Amino acid sequence: MKKLLFLSCLLALLLTPALAQEDRWDGADDLPVNPLECPMMEGAMMATADPMATEMAMEMPEYDGGLAVNPADKAGQDIVVVDVPKLVGIGYFAATTLGQQQAAEELGNVTVTTDAPTEANIDDQIAVIDSYITQGVDGILFAANDPVAISPVLTRALEAGIHVVGYDANSTPEARTWFVNQAEFNGIAKAMIDSMATEKGADASFGIVTSTFTTPNQARWIAEMWAYAGKCYPEMTWLETLEAQEDATLSFNQATTLINKYGEDLDGIFGMTSVATPSSADAVTQAGLCGTVAVVGLATPNAMKPYVNDGCVQSVVLWNPIDLGYAAVYVLRAVVDGTLVPGATTVAAGRLGDLQIVNGSEVLLGAPFIFNAANINDFDF
Amino acid sequence: MFMAEQAASSRPNTPPPGGLRQFLLSQEGVLLLLGVAMVLLLATRSDKFLTVDNLLNQGRLLAEIGLVALPMTYIIITGGIDLSVGSIFGLCAVVLGFSWQVVGLPLELAIVVTLITGALAGLVNGLFIVRVGVPPLIMTLATLAFYRGLAQGISEARSVTGYPEWFFGMGQGDFLGVPQQLWVLALATLVAGIILGLTTFGRALYAIGNNETAARFSGLPVDRYKLLIYTFSGLMSGVAGYIFVSRVTTTRSDMGSGLELDAIAAVVLGGTSILGGSGSILGTIIGVILIQLLKNGLALTGVTTDATTVVIGVVLIAAILFNTFIQRRRAQ
Numbered sequence: 150m151k152k153l154l155f156l157s158c159l160l161a162l163l164l165t166p167a168l169a170q171e172d173r174w175d176g177a178d179d180l181p182v183n184p185l186e187c188p189m190m191e192g193a194m195m196a197t198a199d200p201m202a203t204e205m206a207m208e209m210p211e212y213d214g215g216l217a218v219n220p221a222d223k224a225g226q227d228i229v230v231v232d233v234p235k236l237v238g239i240g241y242f243a244a245t246t247l248g249q250q251q252a253a254e255e256l257g258n259v260t261v262t263t264d265a266p267t268e269a270n271i272d273d274q275i276a277v278i279d280s281y282i283t284q285g286v287d288g289i290l291f292a293a294n295d296p297v298a299i300s301p302v303l304t305r306a307l308e309a310g311i312h313v314v315g316y317d318a319n320s321t322p323e324a325r326t327w328f329v330n331q332a333e334f335n336g337i338a339k340a341m342i343d344s345m346a347t348e349k350g351a352d353a354s355f356g357i358v359t360s361t362f363t364t365p366n367q368a369r370w371i372a373e374m375w376a377y378a379g380k381c382y383p384e385m386t387w388l389e390t391l392e393a394q395e396d397a398t399l400s401f402n403q404a405t406t407l408i409n410k411y412g413e414d415l416d417g418i419f420g421m422t423s424v425a426t427p428s429s430a431d432a433v434t435q436a437g438l439c440g441t442v443a444v445v446g447l448a449t450p451n452a453m454k455p456y457v458n459d460g461c462v463q464s465v466v467l468w469n470p471i472d473l474g475y476a477a478v479y480v481l482r483a484v485v486d487g488t489l490v491p492g493a494t495t496v497a498a499g500r501l502g503d504l505q506i507v508n509g510s511e512v513l514l515g516a517p518f519i520f521n522a523a524n525i526n527d528f529d530f
Numbered sequence: 531m532f533m534a535e536q537a538a539s540s541r542p543n544t545p546p547p548g549g550l551r552q553f554l555l556s557q558e559g560v561l562l563l564l565g566v567a568m569v570l571l572l573a574t575r576s577d578k579f580l581t582v583d584n585l586l587n588q589g590r591l592l593a594e595i596g597l598v599a600l601p602m603t604y605i606i607i608t609g610g611i612d613l614s615v616g617s618i619f620g621l622c623a624v625v626l627g628f629s630w631q632v633v634g635l636p637l638e639l640a641i642v643v644t645l646i647t648g649a650l651a652g653l654v655n656g657l658f659i660v661r662v663g664v665p666p667l668i669m670t671l672a673t674l675a676f677y678r679g680l681a682q683g684i685s686e687a688r689s690v691t692g693y694p695e696w697f698f699g700m701g702q703g704d705f706l707g708v709p710q711q712l713w714v715l716a717l718a719t720l721v722a723g724i725i726l727g728l729t730t731f732g733r734a735l736y737a738i739g740n741n742e743t744a745a746r747f748s749g750l751p752v753d754r755y756k757l758l759i760y761t762f763s764g765l766m767s768g769v770a771g772y773i774f775v776s777r778v779t780t781t782r783s784d785m786g787s788g789l790e791l792d793a794i795a796a797v798v799l800g801g802t803s804i805l806g807g808s809g810s811i812l813g814t815i816i817g818v819i820l821i822q823l824l825k826n827g828l829a830l831t832g833v834t835t836d837a838t839t840v841v842i843g844v845v846l847i848a849a850i851l852f853n854t855f856i857q858r859r860r861a862q
Contacts, residue, residue, distance in 0.1 A: 237836065264834045270788065271778065271837070276591055282830035283578050284588070295692045297780035301702060363686075 175423075176362045176390035178370035185339045187381035203218065212491030213322040214510030217456065220310040221287070221387065224486045225258070228287035231261040233278055234336075235318065236292050240451065240530025241470055242292070248474030249290070255499055261290070271298045272419070277431050278302045288481045291325070292317035305466055312484050316477040317470075322510055326484050329477045330511040331468040334366075336410040338373030341419060341445055344464040348443040349416040354386030355443075356398055356407035358429050359421040361392045367421045370447075374419075388415065389464040391513035392426055400428035408436050420446025426465070430456040446503055450520050457525045465520040473514055476501055480512050557853050558813040564849075565820045572827030579790045579830050586709055590701075590777070592784075592822040593711035594619075594770040596815060599800075600722040601763035603814045606797055607726075608738040610659070610666035611808025612760065615767045615793060617677035619786030622771035624681040627690030637697060642673075643789025651677055652764020656757040674790070681783040690781040695761045697833030701777025711773045718766070723811035731755065739806030762818040796821055798847050803857075820845075 169219040173179060189421045232249055234242040253259045264281075266273035271294045279302055281289060289306055293299040296319055303324040306313050316329040345353050359367045371390065378385050388411055404418055404425075418433065420426025426446030429454065433442045439461040448465050456462040479498040483489035489496045495503040496512055505513045520528065553559045570793050575582035598615050625647045630640035655673055658664045664672075703710050726732035737745040738752055746752050767786075775781050800817030802809025821842060828838045 262834075267836055268788070268838070271785070272774070275778065276825070277835055279587065279591065280826055283584050283826075284576070284830050284832075285578065295689065295778070295780060295782055297689065298778035300783070301698075301777070301779055445674065506563070 155242050161426075167500045173249055173430075174375040174387055174390065174391070176368060176370060178356060178363075178365070178368035181374065182372050182376035183335050184377035184380045187333050188307045188343055192463065210509040212510050213218065214326050214328075214491070215304065215307050216315075216326060216491075216492070217307050217310050217312045220312060220485075223287055226445060227258045227260070228482075228485055230259055230261045230288040230290060230360045230481060231281045231286050232261055232290040232474075232477075233239065233265045233274060233281070234263065234292045235265065236268055237263060237265045237276070238267050242447065243472035244528070244530045245292070245474030245477075248471035248476075249320060251471070252295065252475045252478035252499060253480075254476070259478060259482055261478060269294050271295045275302045278306065285309075286311060286313040288314065288485065290477050290481060291315050291320070293320045294318070296320050309422050312481060314481045314484065316473055316479055320509075322452045325407070326510070327480050327489065328511045329473060329480055329514060330472075330507065331473050331514045332517045333374045333507065334369045334511060335377065335512075336468060337370055337376050337447070337517050340466045340519060341447075342374055342378050342382060344466060345417050345443065346385075348445065348463055349381045352384040353416040353443075354388055354411075354414055355417040356411065356415060357390040357419045357421060358393050358403050358407070358425040359390055360395050360425070362390070363472070370421060386414075393422075393424050393428075395424045397424050400425040400434050404429035404432035405436065407429045408438065408442065410452040417443035417445060420444060420448065421445075423448045423452065427452040427456065430462050430476050435463050449530055450525045451530060454522065454525055457520065457522050460522070463521060466517050467520065467524070468514055470529075472501060472518075474506060475499065476512065476514055480504075539810065556826070557849075557856065558810060560852060560856075561800065561813060561820065561849065562592060562687060562815045565816060565823070568820070568827070569823060572823070574829060575831040579827050582829075584826070586707075586712070587818075588822050588826050589712040589715075590709040592818055593715045594774050595789065595792050595796060596715045596720060596818045597679075597766050597770040597773070598763075598789060599796045599814050599818050600718055601759060601766050601797060602793045602797050603722075603800070603802055603809055603811055604726065604759045605666070605763060606794070606802050607735045607806060607809045608756065608759065609742070610756070610760075611670065611794070611804075612652075612655065612666065612763045613670040613672040613790045614677055615698075615763060616649070616683065616786040616789035616791075617674050618648055618764050618767035619771040619774070620783055621651060621677045621681040621684075621774045621790055622648045622768040623781050623785045624685045624690075624783050626772060626775055628684055631690045631692075637694065641772055644772055645655055645765060647766040648768020648771065649761050651756065652761040652767070654762065656760030658795060660753045660756050676781070678787070685781070685783040691779065693779060694776075698776055698779060699772055701775070701779075712775075714769070714773070718769075719811060719815050726811050735759070736807060739803075739808070753792055765828070792821070799846055801853055803853075807820075808857075 170196050232246065234245060236242065247263045253261045254395065265277060274294050278289060282305055289311055293315065300321045303313050303320050313325040317331060319328045345355060360391065362368065391403040391406060393403040407415060407418055414448045418429045420429045424442065426448035429446065430444045433439060433444055434456065444462045445464050447467060450465065453462060453465045457465065476498045480489060480496055485495050494506050498504050504515065507513045543584055560839045571579065578584060593848050602612060605788030624643045625643040629635045629643045634641065655670055659666050672836055700710050719735060734745065734750045734755055737750060738755065742752060771786065774785060796817040797814050799820065800802055824842060824845065825838055828841060
């Protein structure tokens with residue numbers, strides 16, 4: 150019996166690397182992938198049904214969020230909400246706050262105040278939430294500095310009858326009611342690959358500059374990109390993934406390495422971090438290859454404005470933080486009013502229309518936002 | 531001149547018997563009066579502030595800073611400083627998580643390993659300060675970076691979660707209706723206070739702070755005492771790290787960043803001179819409580835977090851000015 154156990158362990162050990170190596174790109178993780186529909190097909194199917202909706206409906210897991218315990222019934226009445234982002238004083242969360250204020254103004258019966266530590270510190274964030282629980286508010290919006298560390302205090306809030314909705318950075322599901330998810334991994338992956346295809350054709354060959362092969366988010370995105378490109382653009386050539394931590398100089402050097410190593414074969418570079426993308430754009434600019442080598446990546450608008458404004462970069466993929474904050478307030482209002490209950494499939498969010506419910510208790514903000522020359526100057530973060 | 535002032539001010543440190551007036555004029559007494567006034571004022575502004583639930587809950591939040599501030603008082607009394615406590619705190623949290631989940635030690639043993647790690651980290655500080663003669667500020671500034679780097683290296687930026695239910699008792703549970711970590715803090719405060727006030731070891735710390743050379747020539751084992759207090763500081767950072775992990779149910783390498791400044795602020799607010807030679811555990815613990823209640827009370831009356839930080843800064847400056855004023859009066 151023991152021997153059998155040992156043998157099966159050995160077999161498992163031998164098989165794991167073999168399985169892991171099978172069909173995945175450097176820097177991708179080996180979790181299951183879920184590539185979205187290709188753009189052509191999506192257009193064709195639009196007439197009948199939204200493919201994303203049908204897909205979601207088929208595999209919609211059960212509601213796994215928590216619920217406020219015996220909350221006061223404030224349906225349609227004025228509510229006081231506190232917003233606790235990771236920190237205050239940076240453009241990104243100033244943008245989410247702006248969105249929240251817009252939503253509050255539209256609704257007319259919500260008061261939102263933003264209060265958070267000036268540094269992204271888990272302990273300080275917990276203390277802030279703690280004092281608002283004692284003070285007594287109707288709802289708490291949060292963007293967690295740590296998904297697990299924030300959960301005990303949020304659970305206390307739910308127990309005190311306070312509605313809790315997350316955005317931007319999640320807690321464990323049972324510690325909040327809903328989470329507004331700004332972008333799913335497969336959504337970002339699709340936007341990245343589609344942008345590259347638009348700029349450089351369905352047979353583009355490109356390299357990737359990422360943080361490290363094992364950084365969770367980046368590995369997830371690359372895995373989804375690999376799956377999506379395999380499905381929709383089989384002609385694309387994947388050259389190489391290079392690691393650059395989250396370091397500007399290293400990112401610049403790695404992008405330069407790609408340019409020198411592949412020369413004319415290189416049509417584009419993907420920047421997987423908000424550091425790698427501007428550094429890659431810088432490397433392409435300095436090599437005098439603007440327009441020849443496309444840079445597509447995740448980054449914040451301020452870092453990319455110079456490259457977008459001088460035409461070197463056409464698409465920066467991210468989400469719109471103003472819409473994110475806006476949606477969070479609408480979701481909280483819907484929870485208080487009882488219009489968003491476990492099992493719902495959509496929620497109405499003002500100017501954003503009906504948002505999809507995914508993963509049991511998450512509200513999907515929608516497709517990622519592409520910043521380009523036409524809109525990037527409207528954002529400041 | 532400074533030396534003379536310090537020496538003169540250090541002797542009336544513990545209030546002489548019968549000296550209620552003396553006590554009220556001491557830094558601790560003034561702080562206590564200030565604290566009571568502040569609590570009453572804040573209580574009139576928010577009815578949620580002066581409730582048993584809220585106060586006990588605040589106790590839960592201040593325990594970690596309190597535990598680190600106790601040995602910090604010792605160190606500052608000797609004229610030293612320990613900037614690495616926050617990093618040791620983080621390193622210990624990471625060691626706890628990883629010796630349990632990655633190395634596979636039983637969680638009880640992992641806690642012991644964590645405390646030993648903390649003590650060792652403190653001992654390394656002490657050894658370099660005593661044997662190599664690196665100034666405490668420089669040495670602990672170096673290990674502030676070094677220990678944090680170690681924590682990040684060991685954890686590879688991953689967090690450890692999924693601790694069993696019993697483990698959360700220390701951070702979230704109650705004993706006789708009072709948060710468990712408050713009992714730990716109360717016990718540690720009592721012991722630390724007695725040791726500082728009533729033992730040869732404790733009194734020797736004042737002597738070292740007043741004049742280290744004189745202390746050496748008086749035959750005090752200065753080096754051994756210094757090793758002890760830096761090791762103690764590391765150990766308490768480890769204890770605080772363990773309690774924190776238990777409270778927030780996860781382990782991250784950036785835990786405790788900035789903790790050193792909170793602890794030092796509480797110690798200095800409590801009347802311990804940053805130049806060494808004077809101070810008390812009572813003052814420190816009042817300082818810790820005062821800062822926490824001020825933060826909480828202001829938040830409850832609707833003051834935002836950034837404004838609260840400003841108020842605390844002002845209170846700190848005022849307290850230090852007042853302390854200097856009293857010391858001057860005494861010296862005359």
